[in-house]
Amino acid sequence: MRESAAERHDRLLALVRERGTARVSDLAGLLGVSPVTARRDVEALAARGLLDRVHGQVSWPRAQGAPSGLAGGGSGLVLGLLAPSATYYFAEVIRGAHEAAARAGARLILRISDYRPEEDRARAEGLLAAGAEGLLVAPGWRGPEDRLAYGDWPAELPVPAVLLERRAAPGTPLDGLDRVSSDHAHGVLLALRHLLELGHATPLLVARGDSPTALAVRAGYAEALAALGLEAPRAVIDSVPAETDPEGFERAVRALHEAVASGRASAALVHNDVDAIQMVQRLAELGVRVPEDLALIAYDDEVAALADIPLTAVAPPKRQVGRHATELLVERLVAGAGGGDEDEAVRRHLSLLPRLRVRASCGASRTTAV
Incomplete structure (x- = not known):
């Protein structure tokens, strides 16, 4: 399976964390990618404050404390x-x-x-x-x-x-054990209630199934429908990352498009932000407009606000x-x-x-x- 950008970013961060400082050219070799890709990844991570970048080198940010492999750090x-x-x-x-x-x-x-x-x-x-x-x-x-x-x-x-x-x-x-976690069922309930208050019939759920958050969103959808006295309009539409499974992602888009085109749905909750942004783009190509034809809420609120049409989103704390x-x-x-x-x-x-x-x-x- 082809490595995703997120997985590559994690490997890059782990390398810098272990070394403290590294040249971008060296990182390219260690990651097995081109220097252009390594520079692009470094720029993206530096822009988010996850790395410090100076003159062809990157280092673990001082604000995040000493890297785990280095001596030092506070008492x-x-x-x-x-x-x-x-x-x-x-x-x-x-x-x-x-x-x-x-x-x-x-x-x-x-x-x-x-x-x-x-x-x-x-x-x-x-x-x-x-x-x-x-x-x-x-x-x-x-x-x-x-x-x-x-x-x-x-x-x-x-x-x-x-x-x-x-x-x-x-x-x-x-x-x-002690634990601290987001109440994703509550987040889904907020989303569905908002869409219902806007006059939409029972919203659809489009969700991945590859993480605990995705599974909690799916379970929360069933709980929210019961709490709101609604019946599911159809099965959850299974989504997958477009970059690793483009055919599976296209099937999810087509299923949502068909539900909107047939009049069975006018609102949807989509997990996660990245999938939601890409779906809005693909739906536009198929003639479905957001929000005119489909009211859409994303789940995660990592990059939802940066979409061409800023996406309403559930933001876990x-x-x-x-x-x-x-x-x-x-x-x-x-x-x-x-x-x-x-x-x-x-x-x-x-x-x-x-x-x-x-x-x-x-x-x-x-x-x-x-």
Whole structure:
């Protein structure tokens, strides 16, 4: 399968994180891409503040703390963060965790799993070997089968751990851990209610099925329909990344186009932002206009505002998830250091509510948030 840009970006960030500083030309060779591609990737990551770039070299940003492979960093607690990615959704989660760690005088070190759950445990052990006294863990699960196969090990860690933007199956050892996550069911409910208030019939859902967020959005759709007293107009339209499966993506576009053209639907929620932007572009080529023919809401709000027609979007509280999880972990560690019995502490499952950011794709004339 061809590597996506996001996967390549994660590899690039991991290389810089390990080395501290690297030449762009060297990164091209290590990544197996052309110098032009490496420069473009570096420019994109530097623009987002994930890298510092000076005279043909890049370095890990000073504002994000010392790279995990380097000496230095602040005194005090050392926290480890295992994330499936350092870009798109999880970039904001990591940023929130870093900000909270800095406020607590702690050092945050990072490992990226690249959505390879079979490697999560080894990467967590690497964090412990690097001195982490507690861990923030976002396993690299893609679907329920990964959770079943690789789900219990965080509960066996020898240090306090907080599950991050993931939910465990009830009754499993993992369900006994502290966790902080977005309430995606609430986010879906906000989106559907907004579309109904605009006068649309039951909205469709177009969603991926390749991540815990995507699966939570799908489950939230069924819950929202029940809460609103609605019946599903048809099955969820399965979406896939256009860059890795263009034929599958085109099938999703055609299914949505057919629903609009036949009059069965005039509104849709699309997970995620990238798919939503690309679908709007392709639908326009097929004669479907947003918002005139189709009111559309994206899910994630990473790049939705940058579309030609700014997209209304559900915005999970990504940065706050990272911040609250870090604060909870620091609380656990400080209590343990103060002589308290960490094992007797009451565990917490904290759900944070997404917001709906209203833009032009639903026919709105102004930007707001609810």
